Amino acid sequence: MTFGIRLKKARKNKQLIQSEVAKALGIDFTTISKYENDKSEPDHHILQKLADLYEVSIDWLLTGDTKSKGNLENRIYFNGEYVKLTDDEAKHLKDTLEMYRLWKQSKEEK
DSSP, X not given: XXXXXXXXXXXXXXXXXXXXXXHHHTSXXXXXXXXXXXXXXXXXXXXXXXXXXXXXXHHHHHHOOSSSTTOOOSEEEETTEEEEOOHHHHHHHHHHHHHHHHHHHHHHHO
């Protein structure tokens, strides 16, 4: 998987469109497209902003390595700051969220 593919995957996981990312970073949306199509690469400043926005590590964006020390996979944004979660906490929150979404969907279908 290339850098561009990982970048696009991270953006889609956050349910963002290119123009939203571009606006958040203060750059043109065509630049995001070039990054995602491996036609250009961000400088280190923009790379850090992308990693923060997508809540992934720079290592993952660059190499696909999910075991790096800097992996930020288990975090939650709470009261204006990111809080690290243990694997058990993350699993519990994910399970709870899935149950809530199923409950909400069943209520909407009635």
